[in-house]
Amino acid sequence: MLQATTVVLLALTVGASQVFGHTGCGGHEIARRNPGGPVINSRAELRSLQSRRPLGPRQAVTDEASAAQSIDPTQECTAYSYTPVLNAKSGFPTIWQTAEIVPGDNDATTLFASINSTVNSKFPNIGPKGSHTGNFTGVAYNNSDPDCWWTWRQCTTPAADTGLHADITTVPEPDTWGFGFDDGPNCSHNALYDYLRDNGQKATMFYIGSNVMDWPLQALRGLDDGHEICVHTWSHQYMTSFTNEEAFAELYYTRKAIQTVLGVTPKCWRPPYGDVDNRIRLIAESLNLTNIVWSDDTEDWKVGTDGVTAEDVGLNYQAVIDKVGNGTYTSSGPVVLNHELNNFTMSEMVTYYEKIRAAFKYVVPIAAAYNWTTPYVETNVTFPDFLTYTNQSSSSSSSSASPSASAAGSNGAGAVASGSRSGSATSTAASGAASTTAARSSAALGMDAKGAAVWGFSFMLIGRIALSMC
Ligand SMILES: [Zn+2]
Numbered sequence: 001m002l003q004a005t006t007v008v009l010l011a012l013t014v015g016a017s018q019v020f021g022h023t024g025c026g027g028h029e030i031a032r033r034n035p036g037g038p039v040i041n042s043r044a045e046l047r048s049l050q051s052r053r054p055l056g057p058r059q060a061v062t063d064e065a066s067a068a069q070s071i072d073p074t075q076e077c078t079a080y081s082y083t084p085v086l087n088a089k090s091g092f093p094t095i096w097q098t099a100e101i102v103p104g105d106n107d108a109t110t111l112f113a114s115i116n117s118t119v120n121s122k123f124p125n126i127g128p129k130g131s132h133t134g135n136f137t138g139v140a141y142n143n144s145d146p147d148c149w150w151t152w153r154q155c156t157t158p159a160a161d162t163g164l165h166a167d168i169t170t171v172p173e174p175d176t177w178g179f180g181f182d183d184g185p186n187c188s189h190n191a192l193y194d195y196l197r198d199n200g201q202k203a204t205m206f207y208i209g210s211n212v213m214d215w216p217l218q219a220l221r222g223l224d225d226g227h228e229i230c231v232h233t234w235s236h237q238y239m240t241s242f243t244n245e246e247a248f249a250e251l252y253y254t255r256k257a258i259q260t261v262l263g264v265t266p267k268c269w270r271p272p273y274g275d276v277d278n279r280i281r282l283i284a285e286s287l288n289l290t291n292i293v294w295s296d297d298t299e300d301w302k303v304g305t306d307g308v309t310a311e312d313v314g315l316n317y318q319a320v321i322d323k324v325g326n327g328t329y330t331s332s333g334p335v336v337l338n339h340e341l342n343n344f345t346m347s348e349m350v351t352y353y354e355k356i357r358a359a360f361k362y363v364v365p366i367a368a369a370y371n372w373t374t375p376y377v378e379t380n381v382t383f384p385d386f387l388t389y390t391n392q393s394s395s396s397s398s399s400s401a402s403p404s405a406s407a408a409g410s411n412g413a414g415a416v417a418s419g420s421r422s423g424s425a426t427s428t429a430a431s432g433a434a435s436t437t438a439a440r441s442s443a444a445l446g447m448d449a450k451g452a453a454v455w456g457f458s459f460m461l462i463g464r465i466a467l468s469m470c
Pocket residue numbers: 025182183232236272273470
C-alpha cells in the first residue's frame with residue numbers, strides 16, 4: 001500500500017504546473033479549460049480509444065507500473081470534444097460565466113417564474129449581497145442575522161417560520177467521516193479516483209457545472225466509480241450575490257448539465273464558499289436540492305494564500321483525526337471539506353487517507369450516512385444505505401447506479417458497496433479505533449466578519465469577507 005500511495009502521489013504531483021484557465025478559490029486553479037479537440041462521439045468510442053489515448057475513464061489498472069503509466073496528467077487533460085455536449089451546448093449558459101436563463105428556454109423560464117414569485121412573496125427584503133467574487137465591502141446587514149446568512153455567522157438553521165430545512169453540517173453516525181470532494185471534475189483526477197477505487201471508497205462529489213461541460217468524460221468516471229454526484233453551481237461564485245434569476249440558473253443548469261452528461265439528476269448541492277442565505281436556500285429547495293455544507297475545513301484549497309502552508313493543511317487534517325480520540329464524534333460525525341481542486345489538494349487526501357481510516361470507524365459518502373438510497377430524481381438508480389455500505393447488513397437496499405449493481409463488504413468497517421454502473425465493488429479492511437470526546441464542531445471555519453457586538457436592530461457594515469471557504 002505504501003508503494004501504491006507513493007505512485008499516486010507522484011502522479012498527482014506531476015502536472016501541477018500546467019494550467020490554463022479559470023482561477024478561483026483563493027487564487028487556485030479550479031479548472032483547466034478544454035478548448036476542444038478530436039471528437040469523441042460516444043462512450044463506446046471512448047473505450048476503443050483508451051488504449052491509445054487515455055482521455056478519461058480507463059480500464060482498471062492491473063499493477064503499479066500500468067497505473068503509473070496511465071495517470072499522466074498531460075494525457076488526461078488533452079483537449080477533446082464530446083458529441084453529446086456539442087449537441088446540447090446551445091441550451092446552456094457560457095461556461096465559467098454567471099449563469100442566466102438561456103433565451104428561448106421555455107421550461108426554465110416557466111419554472112423560474114413560479115419560484116421567483118414564491119421567493120419574492122416569502123423574502124421580499126432579502127436582496128443580493130456583495131460582489132460575485134466575495135467582496136462584501138459596504139454591505140449593510142442587520143447584526144441579528146435575519147437571513148440566516150452562513151457567510152455572516154455560519155448560520156445553518158433557518159428560523160422555523162421560514163419553513164426551510166436546516167443545512168446538513170454533520171453525519172448522524174458516530175465516529176464516521178462524511179467524505180466528499182468539491183470543485184470537480186478535475187481533468188487530472190485519475191490518480192485520485194484510482195486510489196479511491198482501489199480502496200473501495202466512495203465519496204460525495206460536488207461538481208461544478210462548467211467543469212462537467214468542459215470535462216464530461218471525467219464526470220462520467222465519477223458516476224461510474226459509484227460516487228454520489230451533487231451540484232456545486234455553474235460558475236463557482238458567491239451565491240448570495242446573485243439575483244433570483246442568476247441563482248436559479250446557476251443551480252438549474254448545473255443540475256441539467258449533470259443530467260445531460262451523466263443521465264442522473266442530483267438532489268443535493270453545496271454553495272461555493274458556503275455562501276448561502278434564506279433566499280438562496282428557498283431557490284435551491286424549490287429545485288429539490290438539499291444543502292450540504294460542512295463542519296470541518298481542511299483548508300486545502302487555501303494553500304499559498306493568506307500565509308497558509310501545506311504544513312498547516314496537514315495540521316488541519318490531523319486535528320480532525322485527533323477529535324475522534326477525544327470523543328468529539330461519539331454522537332455524530334463531521335462532514336469535512338476537501339477538494340478535487342488541484343494536485344496538492346488531491347494528493348493531500350491520499351497522504352492522510354490511511355490515518356483517517358485507522359481513526360474513524362467509517363468513511364462514507366453523505367448519501368450512505370443519511371440512508372439516501374435514491375440519491376437522484378431517477379429512482380432506478382440506487383445507493384446503499386449506511387448498514388449496507390459499511391457491510392453491517394446485506395439485507396437492505398444495496399445496489400448501484402445500475403441494474404447490475406453489487407454491494408460488497410469485507411471484513412468490517414469501511415467495506416464498500418458499489419454504486420456504479422460498471423464498477424465492481426471492492427473493499428478493504430479498516431482499522432477501527434474507536435474514540436470519543438469533546439469538541440468543537442463547526443465553528444472553526446475561520447470566517448471573520450468584522451464588527452463588534454452590536455444592538456440586535458442595528459446594521460453592520462461588513463468589511464471584505466476574505467475568501468473564507470471554497
Ligand atoms: Zn468549491
